[in-house]
Amino acid sequence: MPLYNRRPDPGLSPAARTGPALPPAALPLAELLARVRQTLSERFADSYWVVAEISDLTLPRTVGAHCYLTLTDQHTTARGATLKAQARATIWSQRYQQLAAAFEEQTGLTLRPGLKIMLRVQVKFHEQFGLSLDVLALDPTYTVGDLARLRLETLRKLEAEGLLARQKRLALPIGVQRVAVVSSATAAGWQDFVQQLQEAPYDFALTLFPATMQGEGAPASIRAALDAIRSRRGQFEAVVIIRGGGSKADLLAFDDFGLAAAVGAFPLPVLTGIGHERDEAVVDLTAHLALKTPTAVAAYLIERLARLEAALEGYGGRIRELAQQQVRQAAEQLSRRLRQARRAVQGQLQEQREALHQRIRAAATAPRAQLRQQEQQLGRRWHQLHWAARHTLDHHEQQLRLRGRALAQRFRRLHRRRREQLLRRRYKLQLAAQRLLHLQQLRLAELQAVPVATPPTPPEPGTVRLLTPKGRPLTGKLRPGQELLLRLPDASMVPARVGGQLPLLL
Numbered sequence: 123m124p125l126y127n128r129r130p131d132p133g134l135s136p137a138a139r140t141g142p143a144l145p146p147a148a149l150p151l152a153e154l155l156a157r158v159r160q161t162l163s164e165r166f167a168d169s170y171w172v173v174a175e176i177s178d179l180t181l182p183r184t185v186g187a188h189c190y191l192t193l194t195d196q197h198t199t200a201r202g203a204t205l206k207a208q209a210r211a212t213i214w215s216q217r218y219q220q221l222a223a224a225f226e227e228q229t230g231l232t233l234r235p236g237l238k239i240m241l242r243v244q245v246k247f248h249e250q251f252g253l254s255l256d257v258l259a260l261d262p263t264y265t266v267g268d269l270a271r272l273r274l275e276t277l278r279k280l281e282a283e284g285l286l287a288r289q290k291r292l293a294l295p296i297g298v299q300r301v302a303v304v305s306s307a308t309a310a311g312w313q314d315f316v317q318q319l320q321e322a323p324y325d326f327a328l329t330l331f332p333a334t335m336q337g338e339g340a341p342a343s344i345r346a347a348l349d350a351i352r353s354r355r356g357q358f359e360a361v362v363i364i365r366g367g368g369s370k371a372d373l374l375a376f377d378d379f380g381l382a383a384a385v386g387a388f389p390l391p392v393l394t395g396i397g398h399e400r401d402e403a404v405v406d407l408t409a410h411l412a413l414k415t416p417t418a419v420a421a422y423l424i425e426r427l428a429r430l431e432a433a434l435e436g437y438g439g440r441i442r443e444l445a446q447q448q449v450r451q452a453a454e455q456l457s458r459r460l461r462q463a464r465r466a467v468q469g470q471l472q473e474q475r476e477a478l479h480q481r482i483r484a485a486a487t488a489p490r491a492q493l494r495q496q497e498q499q500l501g502r503r504w505h506q507l508h509w510a511a512r513h514t515l516d517h518h519e520q521q522l523r524l525r526g527r528a529l530a531q532r533f534r535r536l537h538r539r540r541r542e543q544l545l546r547r548r549y550k551l552q553l554a555a556q557r558l559l560h561l562q563q564l565r566l567a568e569l570q571a572v573p574v575a576t577p578p579t580p581p582e583p584g585t586v587r588l589l590t591p592k593g594r595p596l597t598g599k600l601r602p603g604q605e606l607l608l609r610l611p612d613a614s615m616v617p618a619r620v621g622g623q624l625p626l627l628l
Contacts, residue, residue, distance in 0.1 A: 152249055155247075155249040156249060158247060159247040159248070159249065162245055162247045162253075163247075166244075166245040168244075169242050169243060169244040169258050170242070170243060170244075170245075171240060171241070171242050171261070172193070172240070172241055172242075172243050172255070173195070173238070173239075173240050174193035174194060174195050174209075174238070174239065174241070175193070175194050175195065175196075175236065175237070175238045175239075176191055176192070176193065176233065176234065176235050176236065176237050176238075176239065177192045177193070177194040177208070177235060177236075178191065178192035178235060179191055179192075179233060179234065179235050181233075182215060182218060185215075186215050187215060188212055188213065188214050188215050188218065189212070189213040189215075189218045189222075189233075190210070190211075190212055190213075191210070191211040191212070191213070191233075191257070192208065192209075192210060192211070193208065193209050193210075193211050193255070194206065194207065194208045195207045195208075209253065209254070209255055210252075210253075210254045210255065211241075211243060211254065211255040211256070211257050212254055212255070212256055212257065213257040214256070217257070217258070221257070221259065221260045224260070224262070225260050225262050228262035236338075239260060239261075240260070240261040241257050241258075241259065241260050241261070242257070242258045242259040242260075242261075243255035243256060243257055243258065244256045244258060272377070273377055273404060276377060276378075276379045276382065276404050277404065277407065279379060279383075280379070280382055280383060280386060280404070280407075280408060283383065283386075285382070285383055285386030285387055285408055286386065286407060286408055288386050288387065288408075289385070289386055289388070289391065289392060289408060289409055289410040290410060292389075292390070292391045292410055293391075294360060294391040294410060294411070295359050295360070296426060296429070296430045296433075297426065297427050297430045298359045298360045298423055298426060298427075299324065299325065299326050299327055299359065299427070300327045300357060300358050300359045300360075301326060301327070301328050301329070301358060301359065301360055301361070301362055301423070302329050302331060302351045302354075302357075302358040302360075302361045302362070302390075303315070303328055303329065303330050303331065303361075303362045303363075303364065304331050304333050304344055304347045304348065304351070304361065304362070304363045304364075305330065305332070305333065305335060305362075305363070305364045305365060305416075306332060306333065306334065306335045306365065307330060307332045309335060309364075309365055309366045310366040311364045311365050311366030311395070311397060311415070311416035312330070312364065312366075312416065314366070314415075314416050314417050314420075315362075315364055315395070315416040315417065315419065315420050316328065318416075318417050318420035318421065318424070319420050319423070319424070322420075322424040322427075324424065324427045326423070329357075329358070331347040331350055331351055332347070333346070333347040335365040335375075336365070336375060337375065338375075340375035340376075341375050341378035341380055341381040342380075344363065344375075344381055344384075345380060345381055345384045348361070348384050348385070348388060351388075351390070352388070352389065355389055355390055358390060359390070359391075360390055360391045360392070360393060360410075361388065361390050361391070361392045361393070362392075362393045362394075362395065362419055363385070363392060363393070363394045363395070363396070363405070363409070364394070364395040364396070364397075364416035364419060365395075365396055365397055365416070366397055366415075366416065376394075376396055376403035376404065376405040376406070377403055377404045377405075378404075379404075381405055382404040382405050382407070382408045383408070385405050385408045385409055386408035386409075391410040391411070392409045392410050393409065393410060393411050393412075393413065393419050393422070394406050394409045394411075394412045394413065394419075395413045395414065395415050395416040395417075395418055395419035396412075397414070397415050397416070551586075551608065551610075551616065554586045555586060555608060555618065558586050558587075558588060559588075559600065562588065562596075562600075566598075586608055586609065586610055586611065587608075587609040588606055588607075588608065588609075589606060589607040589608075589609055589615075590606060590607070591605055591606065591607060591617075593607065593615075600620045601620060602620055603619065603620060604619070604620045605617065605618075605619050606618055606619070606620065
């Protein structure tokens with residue numbers, strides 16, 4: 123099917139167009155790219171201001187070298203799609219020396235990846251290297267404005283979350299001595315800070331939490347150090363974030379929203395000494411107190427302790443003055459009370475002396491009446507005692523009579539009982555004596571019948587022996603009225619007299 127409205131191929135003569143179709147003539151790649159370069163140079167002869175972000179940067183390493191950049195442009199559309207453009211750019215060596223110096227002088231920043239800039243470029247195309255942009259000029263005001271816009275957005279977010287004033291409401295102790303420090307261990311600011319505190323007359327307990335204080339990883343490193351302090355916050359009274367100064371680009375890390383929010387929400391007061399001279403970082407605005415340099419932070423801590431010491435000395439002096447004043451007042455009051463007491467004692471002594479004189483006079487006039495009263499009282503008491511004595515004697519006589527009758531009755535009973543016992547014992551002794559006399563008579567009869575003298579046999583145990591009044595064994599016949607001694611079995615002696623045939627107990 124034939125194609126209508128077809129444009130003729132370039133390079134074909136009209137005769138060829140009307141003749142039979144011939145294959146198009148092929149162009150060399152160099153000629154095609156040359157045509158592209160010519161077309162671009164004719165179409166984009168002028169230079170253009172372009173807004174882009176530096177995604178990659180190669181700085182010149184030697185004198186006379188060039189600066190190579192990779193520029194990107196990306197934004198999100200209303201539908202959520204991301205549009206992205208990318209191009210290579212070159213800043214030639216001589217122009218780079220001029221542009222970089224002017225840019226850094228006006229913005230305080232150096233060219234770095236991630237920085238959004240406005241630059242004047244010219245489109246260039248080369249058959250071997252392709253499309254590129256030659257940078258002719260840089261506009262520092264755009265970069266400064268963009269950073270200001272980002273800073274303003276960060277401050278609005280912090281204000282909306284209430285983090286700008288939260289640290290200000292924390293109470294900073296008057297005498298801060300236990301301090302957690304976030305800094306680089308090799309930074310000059312850390313060394314100056316430590317030296318300043320060591321030269322002070324006060325003792326500070328410093329604990330360093332190392333962190334990266336510049337570059338892209340600085341915000342995350344400082345937040346990690348704050349997290350480490352948070353877990354040990356009971357050991358510290360305040361947190362100090364310090365670094366030893368630097369360019370404005372080095373301080374961009376302290377405008378990070380995450381770091382500023384972490385400082386604003388920290389439970390301990392945070393003091394900053396980042397080393398800036400003109401502008402304040404966002405972290406300074408969210409901190410409890412922002413000072414210029416690390417040495418300024420150290421001087422502030424020393425000054426607070428000095429004020430505390432001066433206040434304590436002032437309080438001590440005031441307490442001493444008040445104590446001395448109270449002692450003086452107490453001494454004066456004591457002196458007044460002593461004088462009052464002396465006057466009161468003298469008055470009481472005078473009153474007592476007068477009362478004593480009155481009593482002496484009353485005693486001199488009243489002894490007779492008192493004697494009469496005492497005589498009357500003694501008379502009444504004598505009658506009372508006499509009546510009480512008679513009553514008591516009558517009572518005791520009656521009791522004695524009763525006790526005498528009871529004792530007499532008891533004595534008669536005991537006497538009768540003892541008499542009966544003695545009579546029974548006497549009867550028993552008489553029987554024993556009679557048996558003994560009978561035995562003696564039998565023995566005497568046997569002795570008289572037997573002429574040969576035999577030794578007396580010893581008495582049997584349990585028998586009653588007859589003795590002379592002198593205690594010798596009795597020999598011979600008994601005579602009426604003869605006195606003798608009866609030796610009982612218990613070795614006791616009983617006197618007796620012979621009456622008729624029986625001994626009678628005496």
